[in-house]
Amino acid sequence: MQPAIPFSFPGIDADVRRLGSLLGLGLHAAGWQAPAKPAVLNLACGRADETGVLLAAAAPLAAELFYLGIDLRPPEIAEARSRWIPAAPPGWQLDFRAGDASRTDRMKQLPPFDFIFIRHQNYWHDPTVWLVLFKNALAALKPGGLLAITSYFDREHELASACLLQCGALRRAEIPHPHSRPLPDAPGKSVDRRLAVFSAG
Numbered sequence: 001m002q003p004a005i006p007f008s009f010p011g012i013d014a015d016v017r018r019l020g021s022l023l024g025l026g027l028h029a030a031g032w033q034a035p036a037k038p039a040v041l042n043l044a045c046g047r048a049d050e051t052g053v054l055l056a057a058a059a060p061l062a063a064e065l066f067y068l069g070i071d072l073r074p075p076e077i078a079e080a081r082s083r084w085i086p087a088a089p090p091g092w093q094l095d096f097r098a099g100d101a102s103r104t105d106r107m108k109q110l111p112p113f114d115f116i117f118i119r120h121q122n123y124w125h126d127p128t129v130w131l132v133l134f135k136n137a138l139a140a141l142k143p144g145g146l147l148a149i150t151s152y153f154d155r156e157h158e159l160a161s162a163c164l165l166q167c168g169a170l171r172r173a174e175i176p177h178p179h180s181r182p183l184p185d186a187p188g189k190s191v192d193r194r195l196a197v198f199s200a201g
């Protein structure tokens with residue numbers, strides 16, 4: 001699926017292509033068997049630039065799927081909607097909602113999910129909120145479903161992974177990104193620097 005409008009910043013195309021390869025490796029290592037009609041959730045998705053590569057990796061053959069992105073920021077959600085909803089093939093139901101991704105337990109109309117993705121999780125911004133977010137995300141997985149995170153920083157990745165393990169998750173794959181693009185705003189920060197894939201138990 002190609003975006004209906006161009007990405008907002010130079011370099012995103014290449015970043016998301018590399019992320020697609022990384023996700024392919026991680027899902028394969030975790031034993032992912034793509035369902036015929038998957039439900040995919042993208043939490044704290046921001047502009048959800050990765051939507052195309054995420055669905056290509058998690059749902060390569062799906063004629064039908066449900067995909068939902070949730071983020072606190074309405075402008076990012078509006079941008080995601082205009083980029084991806086017009087690009088969806090027939091049979092793919094894409095939605096993006098502004099809301100609190102830690103409270104999926106209160107979103108009663110949500111289906112259980114086969115795959116949940118959290119790109120550049122933000123654990124150390126507010127560990128208490130992220131603990132709730134991770135617990136509810138694990139509870140929203142179908143049996144056999146997988147949850148994957150990527151991180152900008154090694155230490156934040158380790159803290160978020162420890163939190164998920166504390167919530168009862170099992171780590172199925174852990175992959176450092178061999179071609180992660182360094183970011184100049186902080187030492188040791190790079191795009192999708194680490195990927196980890198978990199099951200609920």
Ligand SMILES: C[S@@+](CC[C@H](N)C(=O)[O-])C[C@H]1O[C@@H](n2cnc3c(N)ncnc32)[C@H](O)[C@@H]1O
Pocket residue numbers: 043044045046047048049070071072073076099100101102118119120121122129
């Ligand atoms: C580091 S950014 C990552 C955004 C996007 N996933 C990406 O990789 O480009 C963290 C995102 O988490 C979102 N966020 C933080 N806490 C949230 C919450 N409780 N519910 C929804 N979104 C949240 C922020 O609005 C922000 O877009």
